[in-house]
Amino acid sequence: MKTKAVFNWSSGKDSALALYKVLQNSEFEITCLLTSVNQEFQRISMHGVRVELLKQQAESLELPLEIMQIPEMPTMEVYENVMTETLTKLKNQGVTHSIFGDILLEDLRKYREDQLAKIGFEAVFPLWQIPTTTLIQEFIALNFKTIVVCVNERYLDKSFVGRVIDQDFINDLPENLDVCGENGEFHTFTFDGPIFSKPINFEIGEIVYRKYEKPKQQDSSNTACDTNTSDAFDYGFWYCDLLPK
16 A cells, blocks of 8 residues: 655656656655646746646646645745645545655755644655755756756856756856755756656747845745845846747
């Protein structure tokens, strides 16, 4: 009897590699992919990928998709309430574990574990503390295909967005930048690989720049999508729009 688990799916490379590793053993039954979506724009939170492409991923992965509708720039309270409501529903269906593609961030792991414990869930991290240089080479060797859909201008310029990750991309990254973008340097959309039944078809659309305004009524550390560093709102993001074909 496999343990029922929900997989927290961002649509990017770390999620894809973590799911690949989970599917290699028989410990877990993945009941669904769980993805948070910006309620206003109907795009994956932080990544900016259209919901249509997310649904195509789930179809190709042959897994059910559970979408959490999240307001633009939600407070932690709002985010946690939506998450608790969603996971409680899944718990009533016999799900006990929640799987993530996180690699190195200790504070994020502790936050996830603490929040899940309140609901009676256990967190699982298949990629935890594996060197990111090892992970990215494994990802490429497995013939996964992923495209950079968002870069933080604090770390990378516009030229990196819209590029498929390969050895040339890795070689072009600035020195000391994490090759998996584990600190939020960039986000990706994975469109093919060994766990997909068919590639996701898309074309590259407009590349746009967006800068988020600091909340006027609340401490930025209380927002679910941003950090509490003093300069968190000093930098913008380049997004590459992907158009379903």
